[in-house]
Amino acid sequence: MVVLQLDDEQVIELVNQLSNEKQLRLYQVLIKKRRDRWIELSNIGQAGARRAASDRGLD
Known part of the structure; x- marks a missing residue:
């Protein structure tokens, strides 16, 4: 197979x-x-935001 x-x-x-x-x-x-x-990164970001909010006692 030739690679161009x-x-x-x-x-x-x-x-x-x-x-x-x-x-x-x-x-x-x-x-x-x-x-x-993008979906994978979005889910990671969402989980991080929820964790940060929870750590601050926010819902």
């Missing part, structure tokens, strides 16, 4: 050459990939 190495600007240029439909699909894949991590 591109710098960031080359990747951006390739994405710009995609049709609007393919760009949308790419964005959806990238957002979903990051969404799972």
Whole structure:
């Protein structure tokens, strides 16, 4: 298998050459990939906020 190495600007240029439909699909894949991590971090933050409030006697 051949591995193609591109710098960031080359990747951006390739994405710009995609049709609007393919760009949308790419964005959806990238957002979903990051969404799972965002949810995890959000849950950690929420638990920390609840713990800090509880430590201060707040509800």
